[in-house]
Amino acid sequence: MSNNHDELVTSGDPMHPANLICSLCAKFYEKDWCLGTGGGISIKDPHTNHYFIAPSGVQKELMRPTDLFVVEGTDNNKELNVDDVTFVRKPPGLKPSDCTPLFLTCFKELDVGAVIHTHSSNAVLASLLYDDFFEISHIEQIKAMPSDKWDPVANKYINLLFQDTLRIPIIDNKNFEYELTDDLLEVCKKHPHSCAVLVRRHGIFVWGSTIAKAKIYNESIDYLLGLAIQMRQLGLPTVKPSI
Amino acid sequence: MSNNHDELVTSGDPMHPANLICSLCAKFYEKDWCLGTGGGISIKDPHTNHYFIAPSGVQKELMRPTDLFVVEGTDNNKELNVDDVTFVRKPPGLKPSDCTPLFLTCFKELDVGAVIHTHSSNAVLASLLYDDFFEISHIEQIKAMPSDKWDPVANKYINLLFQDTLRIPIIDNKNFEYELTDDLLEVCKKHPHSCAVLVRRHGIFVWGSTIAKAKIYNESIDYLLGLAIQMRQLGLPTVKPSI
Amino acid sequence: MSNNHDELVTSGDPMHPANLICSLCAKFYEKDWCLGTGGGISIKDPHTNHYFIAPSGVQKELMRPTDLFVVEGTDNNKELNVDDVTFVRKPPGLKPSDCTPLFLTCFKELDVGAVIHTHSSNAVLASLLYDDFFEISHIEQIKAMPSDKWDPVANKYINLLFQDTLRIPIIDNKNFEYELTDDLLEVCKKHPHSCAVLVRRHGIFVWGSTIAKAKIYNESIDYLLGLAIQMRQLGLPTVKPSI
Amino acid sequence: MSNNHDELVTSGDPMHPANLICSLCAKFYEKDWCLGTGGGISIKDPHTNHYFIAPSGVQKELMRPTDLFVVEGTDNNKELNVDDVTFVRKPPGLKPSDCTPLFLTCFKELDVGAVIHTHSSNAVLASLLYDDFFEISHIEQIKAMPSDKWDPVANKYINLLFQDTLRIPIIDNKNFEYELTDDLLEVCKKHPHSCAVLVRRHGIFVWGSTIAKAKIYNESIDYLLGLAIQMRQLGLPTVKPSI
Incomplete structure (x- = not known):
């Protein structure tokens, strides 16, 4: 006891x-x-x-x-x-x-404070509609997501702007959860400012410096994934073409 | 009293x-x-x-x-x-x-601990989109479902792997619930490791050795049925073709 | 007070x-x-x-x-x-x-114990997809709905069978709720055993001898309306053609 | 403290x-x-x-x-x-x-008692399917929305009638929420009786003389937006053509 x-x-x-x-x-x-x-x-x-x-x-x-x-x-x-x-x-x-090695690797290598993993069907469907990245631009909710631009005054990364493109890398699923660790790390090295990775036919991992931030990112991404699937069904592109 | x-x-x-x-x-x-x-x-x-x-x-x-x-x-x-x-x-x-004969037959013949029956509209729609079996492969949630492979060390059937195909038999509906008993038993004899049967234009029966397992199977199946219907609407096959 | x-x-x-x-x-x-x-x-x-x-x-x-x-x-x-x-x-x-005249007319003329009125979007959409009647057959949930067949032993109307066709009359909407009274009564005279009427571009009225029955009918109908809309989107007929 | x-x-x-x-x-x-x-x-x-x-x-x-x-x-x-x-x-x-300037401008210039702002995905999708106005007619729920017709006896604006067309202006999104203020005011000057404005790819602002009214308008509009998107998917026009 x-x-x-x-x-x-x-x-x-x-x-x-x-x-x-x-x-x-x-x-x-x-x-x-x-x-x-x-x-x-x-x-x-x-x-x-x-x-x-x-x-x-x-x-x-x-x-x-x-x-x-x-x-x-x-x-x-x-x-x-x-x-x-x-x-x-x-x-x-x-x-x-089973996600323990993945969770701990995120803490260690990405230096975060919380990791969320879901089997959201929006995440699974989006992973089937996009190849290497889920991409969406020109939606207000994108402004809830962090960018790779450092603000020296605020001492933090600023969030994406409305007309920016949110890009979430997609990796392929493996038979065992722990086998995803290397692919997750590799894709995160290429995209060090991403706060999420989609796992094709599986779900999504989302992280943040605090659980509040991870939750806000996860909710915002799921809203954007759901919107993107509906936009596709209505024949609308999810990245606005430059004029 | x-x-x-x-x-x-x-x-x-x-x-x-x-x-x-x-x-x-x-x-x-x-x-x-x-x-x-x-x-x-x-x-x-x-x-x-x-x-x-x-x-x-x-x-x-x-x-x-x-x-x-x-x-x-x-x-x-x-x-x-x-x-x-x-x-x-x-x-x-x-x-x-009205399901009493069906429930008791499941306990007796399939030797289970709990049976769940729902009229889930995902189940009804899937029963109209598939013929003899609902089939889906290469989705992480499949790993929540039991397979027919016995693990002598763990002394239990192992779950499906990611790249396996989940197959749930579909039987036709009858006028009275008790009339389904023979067809359910027959299809279960052919597929003794299935933990569920879809009844076309009716719903689904799901069972497990405990109510916790039956609930987990039922939730996982309904998630997969819903995903499959959305995949069909997006023109995506639910069983990944072998390469 | x-x-x-x-x-x-x-x-x-x-x-x-x-x-x-x-x-x-x-x-x-x-x-x-x-x-x-x-x-x-x-x-x-x-x-x-x-x-x-x-x-x-x-x-x-x-x-x-x-x-x-x-x-x-x-x-x-x-x-x-x-x-x-x-x-x-x-x-x-x-x-x-505003529904008071309609509700009271249902009590008086249809001799019921409870009336439910909703603006369910399933009801509105179905009223745009069907002309004079919403029709669906060969779905288990239909068995929750009453038929026009009297059972002299049980001293009540029996419910629909699985292969029966549920038919719910649709009337056109009017500018004011009370103006629907005559049309509702007229359609109920033609279809005295219907427990519901759809009002096109408006919603649905459902009744029963008790509020429990009216609630069960309303929930079952809404489930069937939602299913029918999804079937239409998947190109499936809602009344099974006779063989 | x-x-x-x-x-x-x-x-x-x-x-x-x-x-x-x-x-x-x-x-x-x-x-x-x-x-x-x-x-x-x-x-x-x-x-x-x-x-x-x-x-x-x-x-x-x-x-x-x-x-x-x-x-x-x-x-x-x-x-x-x-x-x-x-x-x-x-x-x-x-x-x-960030909406503070917008909220206060609504109070001051539109003389209202409450303002609601949401990122409803129905609002975002509708803003992509319509150009300058979201329009819908001949749906009962429209009668929950205010019109521009003054009733001198009741001393208030009457609500829309069933066959009226609800028109909600759509403005384009800007990088910062406060930048929307001028466009919102401009569109409200042209349409002084609108109780809502859609912001393309962003969401909706809805107001009323009380929070109860603003909530009723917001819920009714979201229901109508959702219905309109489903009608579009089913190939149905949202404004009924005059006969």
């Missing part, structure tokens, strides 16, 4: 990572993003630096904080040892999410 | 079959899977071996545990007498679901 | 007509059947014979029992004086629903 | 503007109208004349009354100084919505 470190996942604060993973998974279930046991969320606690990870094969809308795995925290994400993970909490009878 | 055996359906545990049937039916109503009084769920209690069955003609989202029928438990499903059912609880003024 | 007869609409029983109208309107709002202030429900109390009617121009999901109008009860619906209605309760500052 | 004027946004009344903005934003999030941090609502308190405005970049379904900005009230909207706004409450660490 006490050596199971329940205190790591027990908090009255709805913004605690263990509570947030559960409440957001329940919300995402309602949006049909994690039916069956698909999808998942991983969050780095900004205070303790612990990484919280959902279990495998669990109905996401029923998940409780005590179902979560906790990986030993590292102040610097780069020091995370992905190949030999030290769990400081393992709920009995459960296995960590 | 006491001879109505209310104690069989009264429990503070949300995972008790009587509570689960009601909460899941309410959830399925929200997903438009059991509008009107359509659809239903039957669960075998893994502790008492009783079979819990919903009543006929009841609004599924309003159903209460006391509305449920209970069939005498058998340790071995094969001993279940489908033709001469012994109810240990019959709620006054109600009739058991 | 006391002369406003709040006691007529005050009850702790969720099945009291005043509570049911409010809870069902909130549910129907979630289904997009009564956005803005559209749609409404009227119920005859089977105990007091009072008729409960929603107010006009009120947001349906926010409606409270005290917002409801109550029309003097008649044991025999035929004695209802539609042209000179006696309200036994009028909430101050509100007007009765 | 006390100089932050929390009392302006603290009320037990669910109809208080600070509570309504939060509950409606949560409701609109469920309808996919303000995903990410898109959209917003501004309400003038009819009692204190204060203007309540949502903050920028906040997840709308999580917004709390204490997150709201309050602009000094003016009895006469025309006296509102849009160029030099006096905030009587600024929540620490937050910026007012």
